[in-house]
Amino acid sequence: MTSSAQPTETNSFPDLIELDALRMTVIVDNEVDHMSSAPKEIGQTSSAMRLYKDRRNLDKEKSTVSSAEPSGHVHGHDQGHDSQTEKGTGTKDGVEHRVLFDTGPQSAIFLENAKRLEIEFEKIEVIVLSHWHIDHSGGMMAAVDRCREARRQGEDLPPVIADLHPDRPDQRGACLSKPSSSGEGPDILDYVAWGRDPSFQGLKEAGVEVSLNDKAHTICDGFFGISGTIPRNTSYETGIPNHVRWSEKNKSWGSEPHIMDERYLVARVKSKGIVVLTGCSHAGVINVCQDVERAFQGCDKSNDGKSNADIFFVVGGFHLAGASVETRIKDTVQDMKKINPSFMAPGHCSGWRAKSALEQAMPGKVISLGVGSDFLIAKQES
Numbered sequence: 001m002t003s004s005a006q007p008t009e010t011n012s013f014p015d016l017i018e019l020d021a022l023r024m025t026v027i028v029d030n031e032v033d034h035m036s037s038a039p040k041e042i043g044q045t046s047s048a049m050r051l052y053k054d055r056r057n058l059d060k061e062k063s064t065v066s067s068a069e070p071s072g073h074v075h076g077h078d079q080g081h082d083s084q085t086e087k088g089t090g091t092k093d094g095v096e097h098r099v100l101f102d103t104g105p106q107s108a109i110f111l112e113n114a115k116r117l118e119i120e121f122e123k124i125e126v127i128v129l130s131h132w133h134i135d136h137s138g139g140m141m142a143a144v145d146r147c148r149e150a151r152r153q154g155e156d157l158p159p160v161i162a163d164l165h166p167d168r169p170d171q172r173g174a175c176l177s178k179p180s181s182s183g184e185g186p187d188i189l190d191y192v193a194w195g196r197d198p199s200f201q202g203l204k205e206a207g208v209e210v211s212l213n214d215k216a217h218t219i220c221d222g223f224f225g226i227s228g229t230i231p232r233n234t235s236y237e238t239g240i241p242n243h244v245r246w247s248e249k250n251k252s253w254g255s256e257p258h259i260m261d262e263r264y265l266v267a268r269v270k271s272k273g274i275v276v277l278t279g280c281s282h283a284g285v286i287n288v289c290q291d292v293e294r295a296f297q298g299c300d301k302s303n304d305g306k307s308n309a310d311i312f313f314v315v316g317g318f319h320l321a322g323a324s325v326e327t328r329i330k331d332t333v334q335d336m337k338k339i340n341p342s343f344m345a346p347g348h349c350s351g352w353r354a355k356s357a358l359e360q361a362m363p364g365k366v367i368s369l370g371v372g373s374d375f376l377i378a379k380q381e382s
Helices: 047-053 107-116 140-152 200-205 285-295 326-339 352-361
Strands: 021-029 084-092 095-101 124-128 161-164 171-178 187-193 209-212 217-219 224-226 243-247 252-255 265-269 273-277 311-317 343-347 374-378
Touching (some): 084 265, 124 217, 124 224, 140 200, 171 252
Parallel strands (some): 124 161, 161 209, 273 311
Antiparallel strands (some): 021 374, 171 243, 224 265
């Protein structure tokens, strides 16, 4: 199975309301920057790469390569995958709604961090999955279980909702390759399978209400917006090379660079503007931000005269780490300067090169991000 970036309409959130305040807490951010490229002279090899080379992480039942042994310069999902999980709490006129955006790669990590951060699971109403990658969905069953048990103890609390894109893959992974000696294209060495995402049926059996949606929509009485397909308009944000998808029907891997099920989450705060939560920005962080700008063009002015179309804060993965995507950093920085958000917190798969370049070009706008980071964005009191 393959995917291609098809023309899509701009996302729209006409029912999204202005919040008085938005608090975001980072529960999981296992950013280990082993994806950023390093000079060959220093011989850096990440743990993820050793796993690939030792063939311990290869799913041989799904391999289409009979006997090739990894050697030379191996290209995977740019050497690995990490994840980020955030809890968002919106407040409006004393009313509060909470969502969980992604759940990290593993239940134990998610639960331990949530315990230390004293996350109130009974108050989480919706779990939003940015896209189907196991490093974002791996802790979902644990999150669902805790939410179910916690909400059972409350009075007349409905089941937690899992807001998911309907196009769940059988499995995803990376194609390992090396430059071809003939120069005609890379030689495929093998495939790395990342593991299966939770199934719709499994989530239903766990007691969650599954909501499938591939269109832009709002949740929690209009407190939060979730995008549909993110338009791919820039010339340089061309997806993730070597990303592949397994087809159970065809029993084969197929190229899938564009990852079209990816979605972002938005909220609006009075007198501040728009807050954007990205998952990985596989679609390209500029494509994401430009889509948000288009979605809010023509919005009414706030009481203080500021436009609600202004992006205040961009948080999450920018996916600019790795040799195959670091070439996009210069263009990304140039276009981000045009968008000019008030602040950015690039984490997850952004890479130190992109963070450094953004800070140099836009001094004071890049914020550190990590487990336990807690941001409170509140309207300006008159």
